[in-house]
Amino acid sequence: MIKFLRKPITLIFITIYGLLIFWFLDKPSESDLDDFPWGSTYLQNYDGELYGIGEESYHFESKRDSYISYENWDPEKRLFFLENSDGSFPRRIKFTNIKYNKFFRTLHAVCDFTEDGNDYLRAYYNHYIYDSPEGYSRKNGFQLNGDSYGFFLPFALTNGAKLTITARILNSSNTIPADLIFSFDKLPRPQISESLYETEKISLNNEMNTYEISIPKLYSESGIGSISMYVLNKDTSLTIEKAALEYVINGEKVSEELIFSDAFGDAVLTEPWNDKELKWVYKFKFNKDFSKIDNGKLVIHSMNYKPWTSKYDSNWFYTKFE
Secondary structure, three states, X not given: OHHHHHOHHHHHHHHHHHHHHHHHHHOOEOHHHHHOOOOEEEEEEEOOEEOOOOOOEEEEEEOOEEEEEOOOOOHHHHOOEEEEOOOOOOOEEEOEEEEEEOOOOEEEEEEEOOOOOOOOEEEEEOOOEEEEOOOOEOOEEEEOOHHHOHHHOOEOOOOOEEEEEEEEEOOOOOOOOXXXXXXXXXXXXXXXXXXXXXXXXXXXXXXXXXXXXXXXXXXXXXXXXXXXXXXXXXXXXXXEEEXXXXXXXXXXXXXXXXXXXXXXXOOEEEOOEEEEEEEEEEEEEEOOOOOEEEEEEEEEEEOOOOOEEEEOEOOEXXXXXX
């Protein structure tokens, strides 16, 4: 008997048979929907921050009435905007094609925006996001993209200037700080450049606040070739709503918007993003008492990209609302 089990063809047969059984058990169906505990709401819990009802909460009222709620969604706070093809904001997005597997406690559902009467759902954020995984170093930072400023560079700051920045931390709490300094340099990187002036530390918090920094008179024959921004803390991220440099040249006041769109070293830059998503395909995996959605995946089908998968993990799960 043991020799028989060790034969390659027997092992192949057992493997195929086992896979067929697993496939059969894992297959969702509409007939199992009566076994799902309807009437539950799940709140998003991301990186230790529990969102409220209507902040992308999942509502499983019944197999005909289940949806994602954005009724209390604040896009400015979350830096993530949603918009239907007609320009309206989607307060609820309905789940369709719902199927359930009671053996594995997996619910399958689809958000198809063409079925819901919309050509698409536009998902976007409109700010740069700055990450510092390695902490402060003169080798890691962000600077202006010189090609975008044309004849404005080099800046002539012989009369001084005022730097105004509106920004905030993207971390879930203020316990992980984001402190910035700005350096006014003779030359842009990757050239070896001397810093003519470096600001004091600017400490951000979770609210979008505006900070004003006075820049003294700076003298250089070649002018200010670039401005660099450094994040002083490790494993933090932030976003800038607006940054502007005001100065006087030839008797005229100039206000130049600054966009730090060039990362160098190990600094990480995420640019503004815009996509028209046609379908979200979900697989929710519930734990034994249905108190959490702590596993599963989301496959996003969009106009501009190939389908891509986002998986639920230990930092991203949903907790049942009691």
